[in-house]
Amino acid sequence: MENVPPELQQGLRSMGLLAPDTFARGQPLAGGVSSDIWHIALPDGREACIKRALPKLKVAADWRAPIVRNRYEARWLARAAEAAPGSVPMLLGQDEASGTLAMEWLPPDRHPVWKARLHDGIADAAFAGDVGRRMARIHAYAAERPELASDFPTDSLFHAIRLEPYLIATARVHQDLAPKLVALAARTAATKLTMVHGDVSPKNILVGPEGPIFLDAECAWWGDPAFDLAFCLNHLLLKCLWTPRAAIGFLQCFEVLATAYLASVAWEAPATLEARAASLLPGLLLARVDGKSPVEYLTEESDKARVRRVARHLVKCPPDRLRTIRAAWGEEVGA
Template sequence: MVDINNRAELIQYLTGKGIIGEGEHYTLNYCTGGVSCIAALIEKDGITMLVKQGRPKLAVKEDWFADPARMKIEAKANEIFNRYVPESVPAVIFYDAENYILLRKAAPADCVMWKTDLLNGILDFEVAKKTIDALVTVHNKCFNDPEIARIFADDSIFYQLRISPYIEFLLGKYPELTEYGKQLIERLKTRKLSLVHADYTPKNILVLKNRDICILDYEISHYGDPVFDLAFFTNHIVLKSAHLKKWSAAFLNMLLYMTDTYFEMMNYGEKKEAEADSVKILAIMMLARIDGKSPVEYITSEQTKTLVRDMAFQLLKSGIKTFREARELFYYMENE
């Protein structure tokens, strides 16, 4: 199997595929910080492409394994997101199933990770709206679609990369959550409503100079419960509100703006039920990004970790069912 982490091997592979030619001018630079994949950017003739290959063992402290064949899921989901929100999703060029290699178009080099903007206190509500518009559009379009359900029927990667490291691992640390955790796992395994991205985060959204967005990383996509995406995504806004208390109100206002926008546009299922479920899942995701296998790297203060844990447990105990109530709880706890 081709190992794209070997530069010479990757160049030979791309040459064989006709992506770069003998003697042709191009640049090839590896991307850093990838946990689940090895990735590199190729630029030639003013066009930027990204090549990526799934890691069988993820680059985290804990042992965490996943089938590299998940790149097939990435390619298929990328194509579907591109079908419904082409302005925000780069097109796939090819997928090599034998070597688990995906090649797609890439965003311009002068874009910035939305996560970077947020951590620098740049809270652009228009960007936030575009991220929600894209997400809910895909959820709406793929709802109750038997063909997409068939393509994404295998949710084993979702188990390997989300349920096991985020929820099951967490229950080992918090046995008092066992009953709720098991109910949540069963729900996520059995509710088959729409296409779920399952890694929709500010890290996987690039912001272009014109403030358009580019959505990345579809390898955990499956046909399941779309409220997981909303909880998983908004968790990152909540975590940043606790981490950057001077902008707490702004982050929590963005949280409410995003969730209000989502439910206004949502045209599948029952909105009140979906919101209540999202809030509960959010609490578990908050704990998971502190004490799960993949804790957020920017929260290093024990005081902040304790705050997030307290916020999550209070959210679960309170019976809160709306993001508006959750926002008030978070603001009070972050500023008391």
């Protein structure tokens, strides 16, 4: 382990996790583009995960976001822990001045990242169903408590780190689809129903001993739960190109996750939510090759062309059921 940077040390002191005359040591963790993340050891022997939001994200495009987003991540973690105990790491503290947040450390040997398991071709449909159910439980809890909306005044932040870099940036590349992509962004921005995570991706989900654990709610927002559903399902489509031998299993995960989630929707008509998710998903699919945050594992132009072929058609002719997307993608990848 090495010395933790001074700004993180100060954040730990401000959170009351580190005495003024002591120092933490740690190890930087890879994988994030929006934060510096460290595994740290405190002088009293406790371990923690600490992250500091970056003003400029670590991507090729000029993508900036306010570091105050850690404030809302902390609020999301606290509420999600109430909604679905065990589904998030325990929040240890948050310091707005330094943009740092501390959580319990979850050992990787007992909490592998779902993305890594998918890369290995492990298509666990039962786990995918648990992801859908826990996501819906969190959405349902907040939807029943509309007063929580005031805890997430993050419309401009969500636009800056989700709607603009995904849908609006993609509209600039595919100008013939721009009216439809911009309309999707506008509809999403205007739909205010519950507390949204904003980055429900396999890289942000741990396979815990008791089920899925959600991480990295920097995009937390009061808005459209269909965004979380579509965002997560999108990754199961893309993984079919990353690990082709598991494509059939990944599409089964897609079906099971969607079914489990929709079966738990009670705050609105499930078919209404599904229609929003189904029409949004193709725009998000296209964004992962032509937006500001392309997935790092699609490097072959032939794979990008496959995404564009399916996504463009579905943006032009928006589906209202998720099975339509599953069928179109399954035909494309032979699954």
